[in-house]
Structure formats: C-alpha cells, structure tokens
Amino acid sequence: xxxxxxxxxxxxxxxxxxxxxxxxxxxxxxxxxxxxxxxxxxxxxxxxxxxxxxxxxxxxxxxxxxxxxxxxxxxxxxxxxxxxxxxxxxxxxxxxxxxxxxxxxxxxxxxxxxxxxxxxxxxxxxxxxxxxxxxxxxxxxxxxxxxxxxxxxxxxxxxxxxxxxxxxxxxxxxxxxxxxxxxxxxxxxxxxxxxxxxxxxxxxxxxxxxxxxxxxxxxxxxxxxxxxxxxxxxxxxxxxxxxxxxxxxxxxxxxxxxxxxxxxx
Numbered sequence: 186x187x188x189x190x191x192x193x194x195x196x197x198x199x200x201x202x203x204x205x206x207x208x209x210x211x212x213x214x215x216x217x218x219x220x221x222x223x224x225x226x227x228x229x230x231x232x233x234x235x236x237x238x239x240x241x242x243x244x245x246x247x248x249x250x251x252x253x254x255x256x257x258x259x260x261x262x263x264x265x266x267x268x269x270x271x272x273x274x275x276x277x278x279x280x281x282x283x284x285x286x287x288x289x290x291x292x293x294x295x296x297x298x299x300x301x302x303x304x305x306x307x308x309x310x311x312x313x314x315x316x317x318x319x320x321x322x323x324x325x326x327x328x329x330x331x332x333x334x335x336x337x338x339x340x341x342x343x344x345x346x347x348x349x350x351x352x353x354x355x356x357x358x359x360x361x362x363x364x365x366x367x368x369x370x371x372x373x374x375x376x377x378x379x380x381x382x383x384x385x386x387x388x389x390x391x392x393x394x395x396x397x398x399x400x401x402x403x404x405x406x407x408x409x410x411x412x413x414x415x416x417x418x419x420x421x422x423x424x425x426x427x428x429x430x431x432x433x434x435x436x437x438x439x440x441x442x443x444x445x446x447x448x449x450x
Contacts, residue, residue, distance in 0.1 A: 226369040226413065228358040236351045240416055242276035243369065245289055245307050247413035248390050250359035251406055252311040255392040258318075260356050261325060261332075266290075266314050268345050268352035269333040278307055290314050290337070308390050329353070359413075361405030365428050369412055370435025375421040378450065383418040397446055401426070407447045424448045 226243035227235040238246065246267060253263040270276050273291040282291045285301075288310045292298035303309045314336060318324055321335040330346035339345070358366030387396040387410070396407055408425035415423070415432065423430045424443035430436065 224369065224371040224373075224416070226367060228355050228367050230354060230357055230363045230366055233354055236354050238276065240369065240372075241278075243367070243413045244417065245270065245276045245278060246355050247359050247367075247410045248307045249289070249311045250356060251391050251410050252308050253315055254360055254403075254406060255390070255395070256312065256315055258315060259325065260360050260362060261329075262315060262318055263356040263360055264349070264352045265318060265324070265329050265332045265336075266311060267355050268329050268348040269314065269337060271348040271352060272333070272339075272344050273337070278305060280305065359406065359409050361402035361407075361409065364401075364405050364426065365408075365430075365437035366405065367409040367412055368430060368436045369415065372416050372432045372435070375415075375432055376419045378419040378421075380418075383414070383420070383449075386414065386418070397448075399446060404447055411447070411449050420449050422450045 224240045226238050226240060228238070229235040249266050249270060250263050253260075253266060267276075270289045273286075274282075274289050276289065278289055279291070280287055282288075284293065285295050286293050287301050288304040289307055290304075290310055290313075292304045292310060292313065294300055294304065298304055298313055299309075304313070317336045318332065321327070321332060324332045324335065327335065328346075329349045329352060330342065333339075333345040334342040337345075357363045384396070387407075388394075391407060391410060395403065396411075398404055398407055404425050408423055408428075408430075411420055411423045412430055414420070421432050424440065425447045426445060427439060427441055427443050428437045429440035429443050430438075
C-alpha cells in the first residue's frame with residue numbers, strides 16, 4: 186500500500202474514533218507544530234480500517250462512484266473502476282502518461298477512448314470506462330483485478346489486485362451502502378456557496394433530480410458527493426438522515442434536528 190492511502194486505526198475502533206485519530210495524526214509534525222491540520226478525507230466502515238485520501242483524490246473517487254450508480258450499475262462495477270483509477274493515476278486527473286495516455290484511467294485516444302479533452306473530464310472518462318466494462322463477458326462475476334484488466338489490457342494485470350480492498354471500501358462508502366461513510370476535515374473557511382455550479386455538476390454526475398433523493402443508499406451517496414465537493418462549491422454544512430457534517434467539525438455527528446433527505450448550505 187502506498188503512503189498516500191494507509192490504515193489509520195484498528196478495525197475494532199469505531200468510526201468516530203477513527204476519524205478523530207486521522208485528524209489528530211494529520212495535525213502533528215516532528216517539531217510539535219500547531220500548524221492547521223491539512224485537508225484529509227477518510228472513507229470508513231464498521232470493522233474496517235479507514236482509507237485516507239487527499240481532497241483531489243476524494244473528489245475524483247466520488248465522481249467515479251456516482252456516475253456508476255447513475256448508469257444503473259452494481260457496486261462491483263464501481264469497485265472495478267476505482268481499483269483501475271487507483272492503479273493507473275492514484276485517482277488524479279493526469280494530463281500525461283505512457284505514450285498518449287491521459288486522465289484518471291490513463292485512457293489512450295489512439296485506442297478509441299476519445300479525444301483528450303473528453304478523457305480529461307472525470308465524469309466522461311468514468312462513463313467511458315463503464316461502457317467498456319459492460320462489454321466484458323460476465324464482468325459481474327469476475328474478480329476486480331480480472332475485470333479491470335479486461336477493460337485496460339495492461340502490461341501488468343496483477344497490479345490491479347493490490348487496490349481491491351481500498352476500492353471496495355471506497356465503493357461501499359461513496360455509493361451510500363455505508364451511512365455517513367465519508368468525512369473530510371481540515372478544509373479552509375468556506376467561500377460563497379456556488380449553488381448554480383453545484384446544481385449543474387450534480388445533474389451531470391448524480392443525474393437530474395438525484396441530489397435530494399429519498400431512498401437510503403441514494404441519500405448517503407448524495408451526501409458523500411456533497412462532502413467530497415464541499416471545497417469546490419463553498420459548502421459548509423451537509424445534513425442527511427439525522428446526521429450533520431460541518432467544515433468546523435470535519436466529521437459526521439448525530440443531529441436529531443437534521444431533516445430527512447439531504448440538505449446543504
């Protein structure tokens with residue numbers, strides 16, 4: 186496992202404690218500095234060690250996940266896509282790569298993935314990946330690494346397997362299978378809420394009318410997407426199903442006053 190994503194707490198530690206430990210560890214330096222903690226996002230699920238990403242990686246992971254759900258695909262497809270992007274780009278939207286490869290999945294224009302301008306739009310790159318995955322025979326029952334290799338035709342098929350655990354955890358939290366599974370801490374003070382831009386991005390990635398769903402998994406998928414993109418759109422607070430995330434707290438907390446569904450400000 187690489188240094189940017191690491192286990193931060195024993196499996197037996199609860200979700201809130203794990204997130205607190207991540208925030209505390211991130212704020213410490215060898216000199217005992219009191220500098221503000223850097224931005225970190227953690228995907229957590231009961232009984233599992235958290236997966237820790239930076240903000241760019243989290244935004245891209247959330248986009249990959251919700252595009253898969255918008256297309257009606259099973260969570261296994263999201264796991265395959267995330268494992269692929271973890272291996273190919275470490276979830277970064279790269280403008281360079283081997284030969285003509287670019288983007289999250291290092292897709293090559295010369296291999297029919299489309300022009301670079303499209304590949305470098307994360308939601309379009311994800312949709313293209315899922316479209317090819319759907320053409321793979323019995324992809325639903327293939328191991329994550331085998332399904333990824335069937336799409337990518339990589340020189341090192343085994344490389345995708347190392348990311349399966351992290352990819353499955355991210356898929357579970359970002360598709361809403363796990364409630365309150367994604368938190369981000371250390372975000373700077375919010376600027377003005379960019380509501381029109383947020384609504385446009387949500388329609389493109391989540392799908393029209395899906396930012397405020399009623400079904401439980403969709404509620405948490407939308408809430409996680411909002412937390413992941415909070416810095417980009419000036420979001421300070423997200424509430425969902427009796428839970429509240431704020432920039433100040435950097436984690437989900439119980440709030441019985443929080444209305445049902447998903448709301449943000």
